[in-house]
Amino acid sequence: MGKTFSKPEALTDAHTHYCPGCTHGIVHRLVAEVIDELGIRENTVGIAPVGCAVMAYNYFDCDFQEAAHGRAPAMATGIKRVRPDLMAFTYQGDGDLASIGMGEIVHAANRGEKFTTIFINNAIYGMTGGQMAPTTMPGQRATTAPAGRDVEATGMPIRMCELLSTLATPGYISRQTVLKPKYVNKAKKAIKKAFEYQKENRCYSFVEIVSTCPTNWGMTPLDSLKWAEDTLLPYYPLGEFKTPEE
Amino acid sequence: MAKVLMKGNEAIGEAAIRAGCKNYFAYPITPQSEVAEYLAKRMPEVDGVFLQGESEVAVGYMIFGAAACGERVMTTSSSPGVSLMSEAISYIAGARCPAVFVNIMRGGPGLGGILPSQADYFQATKGGGHGDYRLLVMAPEGVQEAVDMTMKAFDLAEKYRGPVMIMGDGLIGQMMEPVEFPEDFTPTPMNNDDWATSGMATRGTDKRNLVKSLFLDPKQLNDHNLLLKAGYDRMRQEEVRYEGYNTDAEYKLLIVSYGTMSRVCKTAIDTMKEEGLEIGMVRPQTLFPFPEQAIHDAAAKESCSHVVSIELSMGQMVEDVDRCVKGQRPVTWYGECGGDIPTPEEIIDHVKSLLKN
Numbered sequence A: 001m002g003k004t005f006s007k008p009e010a011l012t013d014a015h016t017h018y019c020p021g022c023t024h025g026i027v028h029r030l031v032a033e034v035i036d037e038l039g040i041r042e043n044t045v046g047i048a049p050v051g052c053a054v055m056a057y058n059y060f061d062c063d064f065q066e067a068a069h070g071r072a073p074a075m076a077t078g079i080k081r082v083r084p085d086l087m088a089f090t091y092q093g094d095g096d097l098a099s100i101g102m103g104e105i106v107h108a109a110n111r112g113e114k115f116t117t118i119f120i121n122n123a124i125y126g127m128t129g130g131q132m133a134p135t136t137m138p139g140q141r142a143t144t145a146p147a148g149r150d151v152e153a154t155g156m157p158i159r160m161c162e163l164l165s166t167l168a169t170p171g172y173i174s175r176q177t178v179l180k181p182k183y184v185n186k187a188k189k190a191i192k193k194a195f196e197y198q199k200e201n202r203c204y205s206f207v208e209i210v211s212t213c214p215t216n217w218g219m220t221p222l223d224s225l226k227w228a229e230d231t232l233l234p235y236y237p238l239g240e241f242k243t244p245e246e
Numbered sequence B: 001m002a003k004v005l006m007k008g009n010e011a012i013g014e015a016a017i018r019a020g021c022k023n024y025f026a027y028p029i030t031p032q033s034e035v036a037e038y039l040a041k042r043m044p045e046v047d048g049v050f051l052q053g054e055s056e057v058a059v060g061y062m063i064f065g066a067a068a069c070g071e072r073v074m075t076t077s078s079s080p081g082v083s084l085m086s087e088a089i090s091y092i093a094g095a096r097c098p099a100v101f102v103n104i105m106r107g108g109p110g111l112g113g114i115l116p117s118q119a120d121y122f123q124a125t126k127g128g129g130h131g132d133y134r135l136l137v138m139a140p141e142g143v144q145e146a147v148d149m150t151m152k153a154f155d156l157a158e159k160y161r162g163p164v165m166i167m168g169d170g171l172i173g174q175m176m177e178p179v180e181f182p183e184d185f186t187p188t189p190m191n192n193d194d195w196a197t198s199g200m201a202t203r204g205t206d207k208r209n210l211v212k213s214l215f216l217d218p219k220q221l222n223d224h225n226l227l228l229k230a231g232y233d234r235m236r237q238e239e240v241r242y243e244g245y246n247t248d249a250e251y252k253l254l255i256v257s258y259g260t261m262s263r264v265c266k267t268a269i270d271t272m273k274e275e276g277l278e279i280g281m282v283r284p285q286t287l288f289p290f291p292e293q294a295i296h297d298a299a300a301k302e303s304c305s306h307v308v309s310i311e312l313s314m315g316q317m318v319e320d321v322d323r324c325v326k327g328q329r330p331v332t333w334y335g336e337c338g339g340d341i342p343t344p345e346e347i348i349d350h351v352k353s354l355l356k357n
């Protein structure tokens, strides 16, 4: 019998520190597979966020930089401006990207920087223990919103794909998820497209992945998949929001 | 090369290019926006990178990302902007990346004013950002020295693998002076294959590089800080620079002053010398490492009865001067911090009043 399963070359042998049922690991694998398939590992620089994926550099086997909280898009800008021949991707959570790093992501996208962002929207601050994120759903409980998110006081959750799609600069903006196997293939296709646009020096590319955080949602992995599908997907619809062809 | 007349800000921009820095990121702020305006024209001529970032916060990290690739890179700003960059400076120091920052200081705190100041002495030499790091800080007294220091800054940043800062003030940025760029200067960037994220293919290796400042293990973080400290200790051994002015004379009083302020002091010292009053000065050219021994020894001269730190701040460097003099002589502060610069006459009056008491 031939080999039926192998680890992408772009992943190291390290065991991840992610909780059981967390979707960070699946997304790592998809990104690594795309890097392998495009044969770009030796020319790629990843930028880790501050969030649960802060140690993503232990899992991806390519050059890596570790950013400050929210600043990965500015670092990727620095990389691509001085070394346009390299491939760069940022991997960021929703607190990192949509709260503290909102300025950096919007301006990088608007300049049409030729890098790729993988945006993990799990509607919570995972790493710091379940505080409210800009993406937390109305009524969703968080340690800093113990009675549930009060939209009168904190506004409605921010939809990043919709927001970035309003920019007039051409870009690739897509929202996907990995909650079920049928979604995983689509998510991988979008990630591959995003890297291809970068490789062709076409545009900025952004793939949001609606994700889970069973630990801080206080749910079992299975319940969190269901909750995400029932609650997050209606508010965060999947699909391509913008392509450079438009 | 013949001398050319240039504004300090433009000369700093040109010096960076001559030093092999083809990458510049910045956000406009008075009194240094001319650097950005100059490089917006010049960088494309040398196939270099010019980018106006959306904020000094972002610019700090553009510098980090570029520096982490091992490319020579610079930004310039002024006090409020440098406050915003201080987070990135801490990360860059922690991640051990070479980069050059220029602060053309203006008055503070807060929005302060737009006139010359030296009120960011503490910020540059004692921290600014968080954590145990130091910046190698050079302070030019005029346009020529600003050029020389800028050109040297890139080599020093690479030698120590860390951020280097040039501290000028609004006057140095704005004034025009004749400058000479060295003719036969060939930039010699150090090999950085062992740490830079320049791409494995570029380095021809299968070993990836990581640029990071996170060390969760206490032993590892302590070791990392010891490594940084070793670099700062080596700076103290090898990089101290200062000028002694009239220090061969039997001076009655010692001035410590730097940058624009020290030039006014020189005029005052010359005038007093003509009157028969000898005054000496130590002018730090590096603010970190600080010329500790030189100030200690100059204060110890038998004829010297007093040491005064003259600065465009409300008394910051004076704390370091006092630390170096070690109680041998009284140490006091004199200066202004609104944007006006004390005149030679005011300095002479102050020195004479100190000698009377």
Ligand SMILES: Cc1ncc(C[n+]2csc(CCOP(=O)(O)OP(=O)(O)O)c2C)c(N)n1
Binding pocket: A050, A051, A052, A053, A069, A092, A093, A094, A095, A096, A097, A120, A122, A124, A125, A126, A127, A128, A133
């Ligand atoms: C400047 C700064 N502020 C705050 C923090 C603390 N902090 C670390 S991670 C984080 C939130 C991470 O949440 P998210 O980006 O959603 O990532 P996740 O862990 O959910 O994947 C915060 C607030 C920090 N490290 N730096």
Ligand code: SF4
Binding pocket: A017, A018, A019, A021, A022, A023, A024, A052, A122, A126, A127, A212, A213, A214, A215, A216
């Ligand atoms: S805390 Fe949440 S986001 Fe972080 S690893 Fe655990 S499940 Fe994943």
Ligand SMILES: [Mg+2]
Binding pocket: A051, A093, A094, A095, A120, A121, A122, A123, A124, A125, A126, A133
């Ligand atoms: Mg999150």
